[in-house]
Amino acid sequence: MLGRRSLLALIGAPLLPLPVAADDFPVRPITLVVPFAAGGSIDVLARLAAQEASAALGQSIVVDNRGGAAGLIGAASVAKAEPDGYTLLLASAAQVTIAPWVNRSLTFDPPRDLAPVVHLADTPMVLVVAERSTMKTVDDFVSEARANRGGLNYASTGVGTISHLVMESLKLAAGIDVVHVPYRGAAPALNDLQTGQVQAMFTSTASAAMMVAAGKLRPLAVTTTSRSPLFPEVPTMAEAGWPAAEVVVWAGVMAPAGTPRTVTRRLERAFIEAIVAPDMRARLVKLGADPVGHGAKAFAEVIERDLALWQRVALASGVKVE
Structure with a gap:
């Protein structure tokens, strides 16, 4: 596990052959797997982003809730899907940057088998x-x-x-x-x-x-670097004198590794357009989320930093999921 190429190297890797011309993507509905039950904050984020991005792509994005095993069942299904851009994951740290260090029974390697597309939002x-x-x-x-x-x-x-x-x-x-x-x-x-x-x-x-x-x-x-709009009078952990507990809880779209970069760029543009729309930003802030809308390269850097953070914490604390 984790004997892998750098995520940043993956972003710049040579493109694989496309099954259809890039300009033709997408020609059918896209599935966005949410690895949790319907109704939670991740599910709400996925449905809002999918609705907005569908308009930009000219195809519907169908949200598919596949819960279980702290999100790993849904994440594994996307990691093993055809890398054609039609199956995506609404991912969070739990599946991608924490699980590799604490879970003994993973059936896939999240940072190797999933490729970043767009960093949608952070939640304090x-x-x-x-x-x-x-x-x-x-x-x-x-x-x-x-x-x-x-x-x-x-x-x-x-x-x-x-x-x-x-x-x-x-x-x-x-x-x-x-x-x-x-x-x-x-x-x-x-x-x-x-x-x-x-x-x-x-x-x-x-x-x-x-x-x-x-x-x-x-x-x-x-836990974030700035105060939350929901609790503007509440200090950050750093302001309280404990920067070691400063954590960004991110959510973003990922695709199976090997998805052609021309396809993920098309998805990246559509989801960024969705997340930066003023009405979308306003709705997310009301839900306690901080809209981000960063592309694959910046998202890969967040994931790399997060992997290092949770490796350090998991090893020092000895946390394991049996």
Whole structure:
């Protein structure tokens, strides 16, 4: 696993023969695989982007939800699909840059078998505690954890997920010992957090927003380099003094490796056009996402940096998905 060519080298690789002339692509509907169940934030992003990009391409983009195994079932299906541009993946770090380091049973090599097309959006994560908690800052959380070694619990959406590994990165930086309690999704984890069954959690700003507004949760800091529009008064982790937990949670479109670059360029232009449209940007910001709209080369650089980050965290923390 991961004995691979650089993603940047792949971007500049010689083009493979096209099954049809590039100007003819696409001649039939495209499938965009979302590796999670319908209704989540990734699914909403996929449907909005697909609707807008369809107009630019002159063909429909059909969203196909293939959930399971933290998104790896859907991701594997795209990695093994015909590299012709007609099967795409709405990818996130969980499948592409985290799984290679923590999952022992992968049936494919994500950074080798999937090629970046376009970086659509980033979503901040936020460290939250119950509103009734005495912790008001990240330093409060760290101090409490140091004073009660092994006495605090934190929730995540599952072993090896980004909500798990972001906390692991903070644990490593702060030298604290808090107990991991994995859940099957954000909703049950946040319910237990606000009742005091667990004491903290990193989750997406979108997932936390309603409970924060209802006075059930208190946000301590967001993981992005700038503050979230959903929580403009909440500092970043760097502002709070903990830049080691600064993480970009990206989402983007990827294609099977070997897809002709002329085809991925056509897709790249269509999705960028979709994501930078003013009404699209406004809708994504309301959902707590930061629209990006960067092409394949810039997206490949994000993936390379992310691979290095999660390799370091996974090796230092020993996190493994059995």
